[in-house]
Amino acid sequence: MTEKYMIKQLSIFINNEPGRLAQIAAALKECNINMKAFNIAESSGFGVLRAIVDDPGRAYRELSKKGIIVKETNVIAIPMTDRPGGLLEVAKVIGDANINIEYGYAYSDKNKASFFFRVDDASAAVSKLLAVGMRVLTETEI
Amino acid sequence: MYWNQKTECMPEGKLKKLQYKSLKRLVNDLYSFSAFYHDKMKAAGVRPSDIRSLSDISKLPFMNKSDLRDNYPTKMFTAPGKDVVRYHVSSGTTGKPTLVGYTKNDIEFWTESLARALTSVGIGSDDVMQVSYGYGLFTGGLGLHYGAERVGATVLPTSTGSTERQLELMMDLDVTAIACTPSYLVYMGGVAKKMGIDFQRDTRLRKAVLGAEPWSENMRQHIENELGIQAYDIYGTSEISGPMFTECTEKKGIHIWSDVCLVETIDPDTEESLGPGQEGELVITVLKKEAMPMIRYRIKDLTTIIEDKCACGRTSPRIKRITGRTDDMLIIRGINVFPSQVEHTLLQIPQINGGQYMITVDRIDSLDYMTVQVEMRPEAFSDKIDDMLKLKKHISSELKRYLNIAVEVELAAPDSLPRFEGKAKRVKDRRKL
Numbered sequence: 001m002t003e004k005y006m007i008k009q010l011s012i013f014i015n016n017e018p019g020r021l022a023q024i025a026a027a028l029k030e031c032n033i034n035m036k037a038f039n040i041a042e043s044s045g046f047g048v049l050r051a052i053v054d055d056p057g058r059a060y061r062e063l064s065k066k067g068i069i070v071k072e073t074n075v076i077a078i079p080m081t082d083r084p085g086g087l088l089e090v091a092k093v094i095g096d097a098n099i100n101i102e103y104g105y106a107y108s109d110k111n112k113a114s115f116f117f118r119v120d121d122a123s124a125a126v127s128k129l130l131a132v133g134m135r136v137l138t139e140t141e142i
Numbered sequence: 143m144y145w146n147q148k149t150e151c152m153p154e155g156k157l158k159k160l161q162y163k164s165l166k167r168l169v170n171d172l173y174s175f176s177a178f179y180h181d182k183m184k185a186a187g188v189r190p191s192d193i194r195s196l197s198d199i200s201k202l203p204f205m206n207k208s209d210l211r212d213n214y215p216t217k218m219f220t221a222p223g224k225d226v227v228r229y230h231v232s233s234g235t236t237g238k239p240t241l242v243g244y245t246k247n248d249i250e251f252w253t254e255s256l257a258r259a260l261t262s263v264g265i266g267s268d269d270v271m272q273v274s275y276g277y278g279l280f281t282g283g284l285g286l287h288y289g290a291e292r293v294g295a296t297v298l299p300t301s302t303g304s305t306e307r308q309l310e311l312m313m314d315l316d317v318t319a320i321a322c323t324p325s326y327l328v329y330m331g332g333v334a335k336k337m338g339i340d341f342q343r344d345t346r347l348r349k350a351v352l353g354a355e356p357w358s359e360n361m362r363q364h365i366e367n368e369l370g371i372q373a374y375d376i377y378g379t380s381e382i383s384g385p386m387f388t389e390c391t392e393k394k395g396i397h398i399w400s401d402v403c404l405v406e407t408i409d410p411d412t413e414e415s416l417g418p419g420q421e422g423e424l425v426i427t428v429l430k431k432e433a434m435p436m437i438r439y440r441i442k443d444l445t446t447i448i449e450d451k452c453a454c455g456r457t458s459p460r461i462k463r464i465t466g467r468t469d470d471m472l473i474i475r476g477i478n479v480f481p482s483q484v485e486h487t488l489l490q491i492p493q494i495n496g497g498q499y500m501i502t503v504d505r506i507d508s509l510d511y512m513t514v515q516v517e518m519r520p521e522a523f524s525d526k527i528d529d530m531l532k533l534k535k536h537i538s539s540e541l542k543r544y545l546n547i548a549v550e551v552e553l554a555a556p557d558s559l560p561r562f563e564g565k566a567k568r569v570k571d572r573r574k575l
Binding site for chain 2: 020071
C-alpha cells in the first residue's frame with residue numbers, strides 16, 4: 001500500500017524563449033496555484049518546469065484548460081535534516097536500496113527540508129525505503 | 143581560347159536560324175510522338191504549323207516542376223528505356239523526387255556545353271581539377287567530372303566532405319582548379335587556416351567554378367581576395383541537364399550556348415515575355431534533349447538577359463547573376479529544399495502538429511543551417527528529458543531522410559508558433575547573401 005506516498009508533481013513544458021516562464025507563472029497565478037517547491041530543467045531548445053503544488057488535481061485541470069502542456073508524475077518525498085550531511089544520510093539509504101534516481105530537487109525552510117525525486121518505479125522504491133526504515137512523506141505532510 | 147569556335151562565335155543571325163530549325167524539329171517530333179507534349183500543346187490550342195518564327199515560341203505552353211512530379215518517374219520520357227543511359231534525382235516540391243533521364247546524346251551535349259564553359263575560364267589539359275560537388279544522384283559531381291575530363295584536365299573526384307583530406311590532396315596533387323559551392327570553398331578556406339595552410343603560398347589553386355547555390359558579387363570579392371584565385375559563376379539545374387553554363391574570364395554574365403538552349407524571361411505574374419535588359423523569370427527551352435525534352439521550362443530563377451556581344455568574342459546571349467526566386471524554394475548547402483517537403487514530412491509524425499511549423503535558415507561561418515520549430519501535441523510531452531530528446535532526434539532524422547540535409551529541430555508548445563491569416567510566412571531566411 002504505497003499509494004499514499006505518491007506525491008503528484010506537475011511537469012510543464014516551456015518553450016525556450018524569453019518571457020515564456022513569465023507566461024506560465026502568470027497562468028499559475030490566475031489559477032491561484034501555490035507552489036511548494038519547483039525546479040526548471042533545461043535542455044537543448046526547451047525547458048521543463050517541475051513543481052509540487054497545493055491541490056495538484058485542480059491545478060492540472062485548470063492549466064490544461066489554458067492550453068498549457070502539463071503532465072502529472074509521481075515522485076517520492078523524503079525528509080532531510082537541514083544540516084551538513086543531511087543529503088548524505090538519505091542518499092546513502094537510497095543508494096544501498098539500489099534505487100536509481102532520474103532527477104531530484106529539494107525544498108527547505110526554517111524547520112524542515114524535503115528531497116523530491118523521481119525513479120522509474122515509484123511504488124517499488126517506496127516499499128524498499130519503508131522496508132529499511134526510511135521515513136517517506138505523504139501528500140499531507142509536505 | 144575557344145572549345146568550339148565555330149559555334150561559340152557564330153554570327154547572331156545564323157545562330158537564330160539554327161535555333162529556329164531546332165525548335166521547329168523539336169515541336170514537330172513531340173507533337174507527333176509524345177502523348178504528354180501532344181496533349182499539352184493541344185490544350186494550349188497550338189499546332190506545330192503555328193511556329194513560323196523564333197518568336198512564335200511564346201505560343202507554346204510553359205512547363206513547370208509540377209509536370210515532372212505528376213509524370214514521375216518516366217511518363218514524360220520520349221526515349222525508349224534502352225536508349226536511356228543515366229538518371230539523376232533531385233528533390234521535388236513534396237515527398238516525390240524529381241527524376242531526370244539522359245540518352246547518350248544528352249550526356250554528350252551536356253559534356254560539350256561544360257567543355258566550352260571550362261575552356262572559357264581557361265581550364266584545360268594543363269589543369270588538375272578537384273570536383274568537390276557531390277557525386278551521385280546530384281548532377282554537379284558527375285557533370286563537372288565529364289566536362290573536366292573532356293577538356294583534358296586531370297580530375298580529382300573528391301566529392302563532398304572530409305575537408306582536411308581534400309586540402310591535403312589539393313596540395314599533394316598540385317590542384318589548380320576546383321568546382322564546388324561557394325560556401326564550401328569559403329569553409330575550406332577556414333579549415334585551411336586552422337591547419338596552418340596558406341592557400342596562396344601552399345596550394346596551386348588559381349581558379350574556382352562555383353555555383354549550385356545563390357551567391358553575390360561581394361562573396362566573389364571575398365573569395366578572390368582571401369584565397370588569391372579567380373572565381374567564376376556556374377549555372378544550371380537538373381531539369382535542363384545539370385550545371386551547364388559559366389561566365390567567361392570577362393565575368394560579365396553567364397554564356398548560354400544558343401545551339402543548346404533558348405532562353406527567355408517573362409513577367410512571373412502575367413507570364414508575358416520580357417525583352418533583353420528587363421529582369422524577369424528565366425524560361426529555358428533545351429533544343430537538344432532526347433530523353434526528356436524541356437520546352438519553355440519555368441525555372442523560377444530571376445535574372446536579366448544580355449544580348450550585346452561579349453568582349454570575349456562569343457556571340458551567345460548571357461544571363462546576369464541570379465538575383466532571387468519566384469517560388470519559395472530554399473537552397474541550403476547546394477540542396478534544394480521546399481517548405482512543402484518539410485510540411486509533408488512533419489505531417490507524418492503523430493507526436494506533433496505538423497501543420498504548424500517555422501523554418502529558420504542561418505549562415506554561420508559560411509555554412510547554411512536550417513532549424514525547424516514544431517509544435518508538440520500535449521500527449522507527446524514527457525517529464526523525462528530523455529524521451530523529449532528522442533522525439534527531437536526522430537523528427538530530425540525523418541527530415542534528413544526526406545530532405546537530405548541535417549536539420550536542427552526545436553520543440554515548441556501547442557499554439558505557441560505564429561499563426562497566419564492569409565498567406566503563411568513560415569520561412570525566416572536570415573542569411574545575408
